[in-house]
Amino acid sequence: MPFPPNLPPIPTDPITASNSHHPLYEPLRTRFFNARLPTTQPLEIVFPRTTAAAASCIRAARARNLHVGVRSGGHNFAAPALVAGGVLLDTLHLNADEFSYDRRTQLVSFGPGATAARLAPWMRDEVGRFWPFGHSPSVGVGGFLCAGGQGWFMRGWGATAGEWVERLEIVTPDGEVRVASRTENEDLFWAARGGGLAFFGVVTRIWGRTVRMRRVWGRTLVFGLGGGGGAVEEEEGGERSRGFEEVMEWALETDATASPKYGVETAIVTCYTNRVEEDYYPDEEDQAMCLPQQYHVSTMTCWHDPAKDEEMKKWIHDAYSRAQPVSVGQYVADFDENHRITKVMTDNALKRFLQIREKYDPQEMFIGYRGLAKVLDRYPKL
Numbered sequence: 156m157p158f159p160p161n162l163p164p165i166p167t168d169p170i171t172a173s174n175s176h177h178p179l180y181e182p183l184r185t186r187f188f189n190a191r192l193p194t195t196q197p198l199e200i201v202f203p204r205t206t207a208a209a210a211s212c213i214r215a216a217r218a219r220n221l222h223v224g225v226r227s228g229g230h231n232f233a234a235p236a237l238v239a240g241g242v243l244l245d246t247l248h249l250n251a252d253e254f255s256y257d258r259r260t261q262l263v264s265f266g267p268g269a270t271a272a273r274l275a276p277w278m279r280d281e282v283g284r285f286w287p288f289g290h291s292p293s294v295g296v297g298g299f300l301c302a303g304g305q306g307w308f309m310r311g312w313g314a315t316a317g318e319w320v321e322r323l324e325i326v327t328p329d330g331e332v333r334v335a336s337r338t339e340n341e342d343l344f345w346a347a348r349g350g351g352l353a354f355f356g357v358v359t360r361i362w363g364r365t366v367r368m369r370r371v372w373g374r375t376l377v378f379g380l381g382g383g384g385g386a387v388e389e390e391e392g393g394e395r396s397r398g399f400e401e402v403m404e405w406a407l408e409t410d411a412t413a414s415p416k417y418g419v420e421t422a423i424v425t426c427y428t429n430r431v432e433e434d435y436y437p438d439e440e441d442q443a444m445c446l447p448q449q450y451h452v453s454t455m456t457c458w459h460d461p462a463k464d465e466e467m468k469k470w471i472h473d474a475y476s477r478a479q480p481v482s483v484g485q486y487v488a489d490f491d492e493n494h495r496i497t498k499v500m501t502d503n504a505l506k507r508f509l510q511i512r513e514k515y516d517p518q519e520m521f522i523g524y525r526g527l528a529k530v531l532d533r534y535p536k537l
Contacts (some may be wrong), residue, residue: 169199184243187229188293191464195237197224202245206324206332206359209249213357213520214330216242222522225357227267228295231302233491235352235523246297250360256282262321264362267297284365287316297358302488303349316363317348324360328520332359346511351487351499353508353524355516453486491526499527 170180183200185192198221203209216223222241229236236243250266254277257263263286265274272292278284289299304316322336323344335344347354456471472495484498500508505527512524 169201171199183245184237186226186245186247187231187234188291189232189234191461192234193237195234195239197238197243198240200243200245202248204248204251206250206326209244209246209357209359210326210330210332212242212244213326213328217328217330217518217520220518221520223357223520224523225297225354225521226295227297228270228289228293228299230289230291230294230298231352231488233352235526238522244357246357246359247295249297253360254281256284256365261365262362263365264360265296266360267295267300267358269296270294278365279368282365283368285368286363286365287319296361298488300361301347301349301354301358302351303486305486315349319363319365320348320361321364322362323347323358326357326359328355328516328518342511343515346508349487349500349504350508351523353487353512353521353527355512355521355524487527496526 170177170183180200184197201212203212213223222238223244224236224238224241225244225246226236227246245268246266247268249268251268254265254269254274255263261284263278263282263284269288270293271288271290274286274288274296278286287304288294288296289304300316300320304319322334325333325335325343325347327333327343333340333343335341335347337344343356347356347358454471454474456467458467475495479497482497484500487499498505509524509528
């Protein structure tokens with residue numbers, strides 16, 4: 156997969172900060188979706204192409220006692236992969252050409268740097284099946300998955316991309332390559348799917364289940380903030396969506412007041428599935444990521460003039476501060492400890508995650524967890 160047009164070809168050897176005039180260092184350091192980046196300079200930028208090369212990079216960093224940040228698509232606004240004086244390990248080309256599909260198991264596999272722009276047409280044209288990915292063409296699957304993977308599919312066949320994953324190949328901080336699944340290295344498998352910037356390893360390969368590709372209905376409402384909210388009010392909104400009623404189907408219904416008669420009928424006519432029930436009624440002891448609650452609010456504020464940075468940051472911070480009393484947390488992919496500290500996991504999940512991290516990375520090669528750990532100080536009742 157070639158780099159985006161504005162970037163040079165990747166180098167064979169690591170690019171270091173020791174030569175600040177190296178023509179590739181700054182373009183590769185700033186390969187992020189967000190133009191408002193910290194000035195943080197990693198000591199080295201490496202682009203392993205194979206699992207063995209990724210493991211070698213981790214062992215070299217361990218021998219030199221260097222911290223490591225991992226980047227796939229570069230869509231994390233806070234750019235936590237940039238670690239001062241550490242190693243920026245970019246997975247964009249890691250196992251990039253090894254897409255495969257097993258028709259017997261219906262599992263698909265690919266590297267962490269696979270983007271929606273490459274994965275979607277391959278799944279459509281070569282496989283004829285669907286696997287969830289980010290809704291922007293340049294989102295990398297590795298980062299999307301580690302952040303839990305909430306996309307437009309989450310009300311259909313599984314609340315997050317993490318629920319589609321069957322197996323992961325991971326390089327842990329000791330430089331070893333481990334396979335993790337629900338039956339092998341279960342704790343590592345659990346922590347990888349939703350740990351986000353706090354995850355303590357390099358995902359080098361992903362295996363996931365698929366579903367038959369099909370056409371789906373979609374609808375977008377665009378309205379101005381100045382009095383256009385009627386489009387989402389019950390009366391007007393119901394009228395606008397009337398034409399879709401014949402093709403809409405509920406994924407799961409709950410009858411909280413059923414009499415024995417109707418309760419039996421509901422049990423007969425409704426085929427409940429474990430996956431959907433687990434997504435809507437999860438075991439809080441085993442849930443590592445936040446899921447949308449009654450309302451899920453996602454915002455994106457864009458501007459081009461760097462002089463407006465502080466003004467726009469204050470505006471969005473004030474807006475979220477007003478929403479804080481009625482919110483239950485934040486999506487881990489949007490966490491930025493320099494902006495605000497808020498929950499991204501359930502109480503038990505955060506404690507469990509930190510325990511697993513201590514087991515695999517006691518020397519703190521991966522330090523992205525530190526911001527999440529501050530939640531324990533901010534909310535001492537956890």
